[in-house]
Amino acid sequence: MIDTYGRQITYLRLSVTELCNLRCRYCMPEDGVCKKRHEDMLTQEEMIMAIRAAAALGIRKLRITGGEPLVKSNIVELCRAAAAVEGIEDVCLTTNGTLLPKLAAPLREAGVRRLNISLDTLDAEKFRYITRIGKLEDAVAGIEAALAAGFEKIKINSVLIGGFNDDEIPALAALTQRYPVDVRFIELMPMYDSGDFGPEAFIPYTVVTDRLPELCPVPADGGVAKLYRLPGALGNVGLISPVSAHFCADCNRIRLTADGKIKPCLHSSDEISLKGLDYDGMVETLRSAILSKPKWHGELSYTERSHAARNMNQIGG
Ligand code: SAM
Numbered sequence: 001m002i003d004t005y006g007r008q009i010t011y012l013r014l015s016v017t018e019l020c021n022l023r024c025r026y027c028m029p030e031d032g033v034c035k036k037r038h039e040d041m042l043t044q045e046e047m048i049m050a051i052r053a054a055a056a057l058g059i060r061k062l063r064i065t066g067g068e069p070l071v072k073s074n075i076v077e078l079c080r081a082a083a084a085v086e087g088i089e090d091v092c093l094t095t096n097g098t099l100l101p102k103l104a105a106p107l108r109e110a111g112v113r114r115l116n117i118s119l120d121t122l123d124a125e126k127f128r129y130i131t132r133i134g135k136l137e138d139a140v141a142g143i144e145a146a147l148a149a150g151f152e153k154i155k156i157n158s159v160l161i162g163g164f165n166d167d168e169i170p171a172l173a174a175l176t177q178r179y180p181v182d183v184r185f186i187e188l189m190p191m192y193d194s195g196d197f198g199p200e201a202f203i204p205y206t207v208v209t210d211r212l213p214e215l216c217p218v219p220a221d222g223g224v225a226k227l228y229r230l231p232g233a234l235g236n237v238g239l240i241s242p243v244s245a246h247f248c249a250d251c252n253r254i255r256l257t258a259d260g261k262i263k264p265c266l267h268s269s270d271e272i273s274l275k276g277l278d279y280d281g282m283v284e285t286l287r288s289a290i291l292s293k294p295k296w297h298g299e300l301s302y303t304e305r306s307h308a309a310r311n312m313n314q315i316g317g
């Protein structure tokens with residue numbers, strides 16, 4: 001379906017849970033989330049109905065995210081049901097990777113084609129610091145399990161944080177020379193409560209090309225990342241710039257939160273509920289949500305924070 005600004009909306013990001021087994025400082029508070037009532041969250045049946053409704057309106061690509069989607073006990077079953085929805089051509093999943101040693105093979109078998117795995121640092125101490133409770137070795141084991149499970153594409157996502165991991169840009173990018181993966185650097189977004197960082201943490205994507213002059217531009221693949229390649233690499237380096245060079249004019253996505261709210265734009269406070277609707281109600285509500293998608297996400301900076309009124313784990317990044 002085409003929105004009011006001529007954008008074809010083909011991509012749904014579905015957050016299946018707000019819960020997570022890590023506590024990344026830019027994403028969620030230290031004490032986790034205030035657990036919502038079970039009956040306020042979408043059921044698996046409602047999630048699949050929403051995907052069917054979205055597919056009827058032209059959604060072709062689905063990303064399962066969270067929170068951490070792999071902490072959800074029925075995640076494999078959910079992915080299998082999602083992959084079977086008529087019209088959905090591509091099911092991908094975003095994860096912190098720590099539970100992949102057990103789940104990579106079942107997810108692949110259930111029809112997940114591509115994985116994005118988050119990894120901000122290759123240093124065990126820094127990994128513990130940024131995730132507050134995680135172990136680097138678990139994330140690395142997850143990446144290895146994903147590589148062994150035969151996904152069509154694996155992308156490593158690193159949030160660029162000035163003073164924290166900008167010194168690791170060469171080492172993280174060099175993963176593309178060792179493994180058949182893309183590495184994408186994503187600008188830190190000033191969310192509602194991701195408040196541990198000072199202004200110097202918000203660095204633009206151009207820092208990556210400054211640090212790595214050997215990066216050669218390669219043609220874009222239809223996604224939002226500007227793509228480059230290191231000499232002899234097996235995968236691309238992608239730069240994603242939601243803050244310093246937004247890509248709202250080409251935005252093709254809508255989001256659905258685990259508590260059933262459609263967010264036509266990540267950084268807007270506008271939310272439209274699907275909870276409790278039947279299939280026809282979901283189709284009509286999704287249609288009007290797409291038509292209400294704003295032109296752009298508005299100013300974003302250290303002082304002009306996102307209007308989303310939720311942290312990232314409660315939206316689905
Ligand atoms: N738990 C999974 C993971 O970490 O990949 C999926 C959910 S997480 C919210 C999705 C992505 O959002 C991750 O790559 C994470 O690094 C990114 N993210 C979270 N908060 C962010 C922020 N404030 N700015 C930029 N990216 C953020």
Ligand code: SF4
Pocket residue numbers: 020021022023024027028066067068095096118312313
């Ligand atoms: Fe959890 Fe992912 Fe947020 Fe980290 S970024 S706290 S892994 S949801």
